[in-house]
Amino acid sequence: MILPDGGERYLSTPLFKTRKKSGLRVYNTLSRKKEEFVPMQEDRVSIYSCGPTLCEVIDLVQCRRLLFSDLIGRYMEFKGYDVTHIMNVTDLDDRTIEGAEKAGVSLREFTDGFYDAFMEDLDSLNIVRAADYPRPSEHVDDMISLTEKLLEKGYAYEKLRSIYFDISRFKDYGKLSGIDLDKIRLGKTVDLDQYEKENPKDFTLLKRSTLNELKNGIFFKTKWGNVRPGWHIECAAMAMKHLGPTHDIHTSGVALIFPHHENSIAISQAITDKPLANYWVHNEPVMIDGNQPSGSSENGQLTLRDLLDQGHTGREVRYWLLSRHYRKPIFFSRAKLSAAKNTISHLDKFVQKLHYSRPGPVDPEMDQAIYALRQKFIGSMDDDFNIAAALASLFQFTRRVNKKIDQSGLSSSDREKALAALGRVNSVLGIMNFEPRLGGADEAVEELIQMREQARKAREWDKADDLRQKLLEMGIEVVDTKEGPIWQSVGTGKSKMINPKSNPALRDQNPKS
């Protein structure tokens, strides 16, 4: 379909609101194939993703998972869906209980601290907030009533005051992971002595509280005794509570396919007879090679905060983790983060150039360039979130527009169009910075830049270079352009054009467009 106006009118109207067919194809772990994405409701999408356990700050593996679910949510919004994204945060399991005990604080106090840290980390990564971050500790009643239903239906049994799920009763068990129950290695990674199941392959729904847990008030009174829930029923209960018996997309890392998602499916489907989710989407992890220095988390994982402490920005981490297709593993290296930094810096400079380029004639090819960007971006993302190809469309666009700016400047209408198009793309990517300037807090910087300009005019090159170096030490990189110097804060990517010649107020004098 070729639009006579190059697609321009779509920029000012709600872009995809009227589109019924999603056009999106998603790789479903359940079928091991790419499937046409069709949500249950025409214009709504429900997403459930597994969040972190509130016992440590997030590491890179979790970052990638979080960024991927963010990408899905953002792209669904971009396509005009009303998105409900629910992400659980685990605050009631072995690790949080143990952590709280070690720290000598209540479970709630302990997990609250990590919850706040998690929210900060989400902001660092520019992740759009989910609709809700439910906690298992606030859904125990739901878990207990689910367990009752499972017992009634014969899917669960009690043994020594713990309740287990009997997987032999659930015929679809193993469908998601493709696992052959007869061939798994029992006892390899689980201490069988700790449980008294009828079949070691069964999993725990409600677990008899230990003495320590009883002492710390971590137990829930039931007719079977004092218990606390197991991990699998937590997710199943919260997903059903917040999104109903079935939601559209369930996403997390591949490591959770078995047994966690398999068990969540077993629980919910045994009760409702309906699939827990229609699309199961799993991303590959981040690999950290053993030679790399280990991170600060308890198990030596590299955390987001480690990287921030080392001077990397959340944007760099975001771009890096997003830039590879989600179904392929990413290998960590510092070199990749600095490559990401350079790429982002180029994008920032391009945006500033767009803001402050000299006036020029209307570019007859701008509409075409925007149309190409849009088509290729959407086409790529629709193909199972092929983000590398989608990014290529962005870079092709920047090159095209850059060239034009250098050749003949930019008309104000073209500038607005280009910024709007980039804004649309960035609503999905979340990696660009559009701020045309900083607030007044940086007068010192401005003064130094002006001093340098005066030195340059006076041909005092040594002085000018000293000032440039001084600014760089302050984290300010000065870039001279035909339109005057712009500067960029190296750390934050914020930037501003100084030269009055290209003051935005003068833009209106651009040729008629």
Next chain:
RNA sequence: GGCGGCAUAGCCAAGAGGCUAAGGCAGCGGUCUGCAAAACCGUUAUUCAUCGGUUCGAAUCCGAUUGCCGCCUCCA
């Protein structure tokens, strides 16, 4: 032992039977610049781990080989 994945330029990474093998980073030559940087122009894979096979045609399909990696029960 079982199941699954991956191998494309100096590095990263798309492409999944047929338009000159996207794009990013780094490099090199040129334009611009007081010098830089950025930007722009040009350039960097006759070839996609290896060996066979199917086909008019293969990086893409099949088989074998090599090398990496993930999962296989309460750790997210």
